[in-house]
Amino acid sequence: MSETEKYFPKLGDITRANIRINHITKHTPLQKNLNLSEEFEANILLKREDLQAVRSYKIRGAFNKIAQLTKEELQKGVVCASAGNHAQGVAFSCRQLGIRGKIYMPATTPRQKIRQVEMFGKENVEVILTGDTYDAAELAALNDCRQTGMAFIHPFDDPQIIEGQATVALEILQDIKEPVDYLFVPVGGGGLAAGLGAYFKQVSPQTKIIGVEPAGAPSMQKSLEAGKVVELPEIDKFVDGAAVKKVGEISFAVCQKVIDQMVTIPEGRICTKILELYNHDAIVMEPAGALSIAALDLFREKLAGKNVVCIVSGSNNDITRMEEIKERSLLYEGLKHYFIVRFPQRAGALRDFVDLVLGPTDDITHFEYSKKTNREKGPAVIGIEVQQKEDFNGLVQRMKENGFVYEYLNEKPDLFQFLI
Template structure:
């Protein structure tokens, strides 16, 4: 059944119907207290573990709810979607469960791990089509396919039935709590999850303060809410790939305008720090978007003391090959990793002098590239140094100056940094 999106707001009965539709498909994921976070913030911090969902993210909820409500004719023709990640897996799972045909368009740059996951969930019911270098190119190809074939397009977030499926996350949270929830932190990409969960809370738990969280590099919802209309970003940082969109949905934006109390953005480096902390302490594997809600707690540490707080962990589809980059971004953000161009005198023992007199007892050289120049007095080296405490940085700089090493600090020169490191 089609619904008009003008003046649309998810109804309790439609969210409840979505929950019934999902009963044998989506897991009722745990809402569990995290002891470490609760002690750190002196609050009752509960994690809604959508990382433990059937396809390791909440996306199965919206995808299946939408597809299950298509007409018999639409189901026979099959469905099409565009996605580089979790939505693709949700659609693929749904196609196999309902035994219908699906075509999933993904950028040609999509990591093999994600393609394999989609193929695993969809099996023979799904055809993966790799095209273009970006999501936008893949979506354009998918939309053209729909026009030619008459197959139904399953949007990742801008659809009432997608939003109602995601809203079942909120229904489960309130089913599993006996105490009032003071704060709810939600990751925001296209806005489908925030619109769904936020709308349920506004109707059932209106006293809860709803905080939407985006990465610094893709603040599309924040900019849109500030402008009072959907605003497309010219460029985004794609690192937090599950929440990096240039343009939020018209429908999801309209609902979010009514339900989100505050939007905040989080540096990508802080997200990386939280991924590592939760993995090392609690063995929780999170993708970058899945860590957004937890990463926002630092900004509210005074406000949430003594409160009941829920953070939605939206997914765990993290390629292990990204862990080195995650660690690097975390160290840079925390001020524990520093890169320099150091001009070494071309004489024997210059590097030994640097190691003996410049490095502190706990400093470590983690990156070293040296080019010897035959016609110059000094040869440049790119050096990465990891320190144990942020405060150790000033001493490192001071010792380089005292010992006559000419250097250039790269962390503050992003263009040069990305070229050399």
């Protein structure tokens, strides 16, 4: 058995991590959500890590790791690669400890996230934009460490990072008065799931640990199925806080021992939950933050009468993403449909479409059309929003009955992404 496979977070190390970070991190609330509790007939509690100073749990592991560096290492400074929450946790830690930090971020990182890192780190942090992907930024960061001797702060694959994240579990079990039946944990690289799972398995072994990944990046699920770490060739990066091609070797070895079940959630379903939580409870979540709540539907039959904890991992959501979140939700729920419609090139063709095809509550939300010369028919890209999922069948039937030739784009992702 390798040293990686032997490692398992100890209660004493997690307790010391909690003491080490408690003057920096918040003991975040464990809140009962009345709407979810009523819907699932269970006691649904949200662990609000989105209320940390950096709006995610990442500050726990980052500070726990950096605070344990030697005096010589602290004098040299630290380096990390991240496009989001880990970068903010490292930047915040650098400022609190008065040390120098270099944050490598992909050049494609939204300006809002860069500003957040600069705000938390102030003069202690240098942000370096390089490459188009996280992998390119990480490679540049590791090269910097080799040249300068600065310490690399990994986002998830490090025992001290894992033990810092495990303090979330310590707080949950301090605050809850009854046994926890289910714990839903978002999974990216696996650091949070490894830490929480290890603590619960030692203190509350009856709790079922459910790991939740986005369907477009099921790296932990595939690795657990294979019995080893698997690198995915491609991922959907939409759930950026939990979308990794490859989980950590150390975190994977722990997750093998502590996760009872892995599930994946479609990105559109996650978007629906983000909107529901905002509209019903005024809670703003990033996509990764909503993962655990989006998984509850898969366990509806098992949750009645149970005590259930969902980790809300973060709320660093750029407001400019809300239109995409709404769009993905509508597409997933079957309420938004895109077509290429070949209109006869004659006056009144569009009016006929509106009068004869659209239902009383259907709404055209997207329309692109250019009249072509020397052609009988002109193609238009049309987006239609319906009120009920079942309205789609009537819409398609009326197009056929009235002779409108169409191509349905929702089922052709390559063409859909190119045109819309």
